[in-house]
Amino acid sequence: MEQEKILAFIDLLGFSRMVSLDQEKARIVLNDFYNVSWRIIRNNSLVKGTLMSDSLLLYGENRTATLNCLSDIYRECFRKNTEHEDLGKDFFLLLRGAVSEGFVHLEDRSTSPNLDKNFIVSPALVHSAKLESIVKGSRLLVAVNDNDPAQDRGYNWNNDLKSLLYPASSIKYMEGYSYTDALWFRDESKEISLQRTEVEELLVIAFKLVKDNATNPKVIEQHIQTLRIGLLSYIKFLDSDNDLILKELLENYTSSQYWLLWITMMEMITGGFDSWRYEGSKEIVNFYTKASLEKGWIEVIKELNKEEQKHLKNTFKEFLKMLELR
Numbered sequence: 001m002e003q004e005k006i007l008a009f010i011d012l013l014g015f016s017r018m019v020s021l022d023q024e025k026a027r028i029v030l031n032d033f034y035n036v037s038w039r040i041i042r043n044n045s046l047v048k049g050t051l052m053s054d055s056l057l058l059y060g061e062n063r064t065a066t067l068n069c070l071s072d073i074y075r076e077c078f079r080k081n082t083e084h085e086d087l088g089k090d091f092f093l094l095l096r097g098a099v100s101e102g103f104v105h106l107e108d109r110s111t112s113p114n115l116d117k118n119f120i121v122s123p124a125l126v127h128s129a130k131l132e133s134i135v136k137g138s139r140l141l142v143a144v145n146d147n148d149p150a151q152d153r154g155y156n157w158n159n160d161l162k163s164l165l166y167p168a169s170s171i172k173y174m175e176g177y178s179y180t181d182a183l184w185f186r187d188e189s190k191e192i193s194l195q196r197t198e199v200e201e202l203l204v205i206a207f208k209l210v211k212d213n214a215t216n217p218k219v220i221e222q223h224i225q226t227l228r229i230g231l232l233s234y235i236k237f238l239d240s241d242n243d244l245i246l247k248e249l250l251e252n253y254t255s256s257q258y259w260l261l262w263i264t265m266m267e268m269i270t271g272g273f274d275s276w277r278y279e280g281s282k283e284i285v286n287f288y289t290k291a292s293l294e295k296g297w298i299e300v301i302k303e304l305n306k307e308e309q310k311h312l313k314n315t316f317k318e319f320l321k322m323l324e325l326r
Contacts, residue, residue: 005059005060005102006063006100006101007100008059008097008140009056009097009128009132010057010070010073010140011055011096011097012054013137014219017090017218017219025088029091029092032083033093036077037056046062047066056095063151063158064161067099067142067155067163070099071187072187074182074184077094078205080093081205081209082205092209094222095138096136096137098128098132098135100124100127100128100142101124101145101151131173131179136225139181139226140184141168141171141180141181142155143179144179147176162189163184163186164183165181165183167311170306170308185198185199185202185230185233185234186198186199186234186236196237199230199234200237203227206223207227209227210223210227211252214255220257224260231249232268235267239277246265250283254290258296259296259297263300263304265287266315267312267315270318270319279322284323285323304316
């Protein structure tokens, strides 16, 4: 049977390394991934899922139901990291995946007592799996066909989505597609104060994972990229220069390895509803002055000058104007 489907391929980050370090601890992390996914999917009649090893294949015909289900799974799995602290900093539950659309050929096959068959042929699966493999951090990418207005409306103008979508302009894979990040830290279906509380709670986890792994070159980028998604999810709540989340960034993330978070901070400040509050901010001027002298600033300049990142250069110009640095 061949049908148009919204299809996601999700993977458990760093699982192979966890298995090599301690199989029993890795089993605990994997078990939590399975339990959370199973519980959320079984209560959603609009999606179907298959768990296999450290991966999840999820598909459905409803964009809203599929993406909302995935966002719920991401949040609940990430929250589980508070229960894994006794396992050590090398063991964490981070999901990475992508969503795309296309025809999916599903075929029921007869099985024998010792053999199960899941026969799926789909360009959408190939698309999602490839995207999943080229990004870092706990990101949920959404591929949107630029030539299909229904997809644009279904994602970028859909008020029923629990997670807002944010342009992922640095991702270039298939011609004719644009890519966005689901800001899954925030559940827009909840009352605004609950949204903020949940994002702040998840950011506490994200900050801790970055700090705990700051000297581990094998995984630190994954945690920095995850924290970036959380900070972008927080933009809606950034309301004063005494903001505790912003203060955490300004005080503890001046090392060069955090250059991506410097860009994220600029996006947060210029993208907030009350960005005018930061005009001429002494704290941010001091941070900029210090960071711009670090080696990591070279990476910032490289990123701002990429052809596909023109919007970031405009963000930087707005940032400098806001700080009265002309």
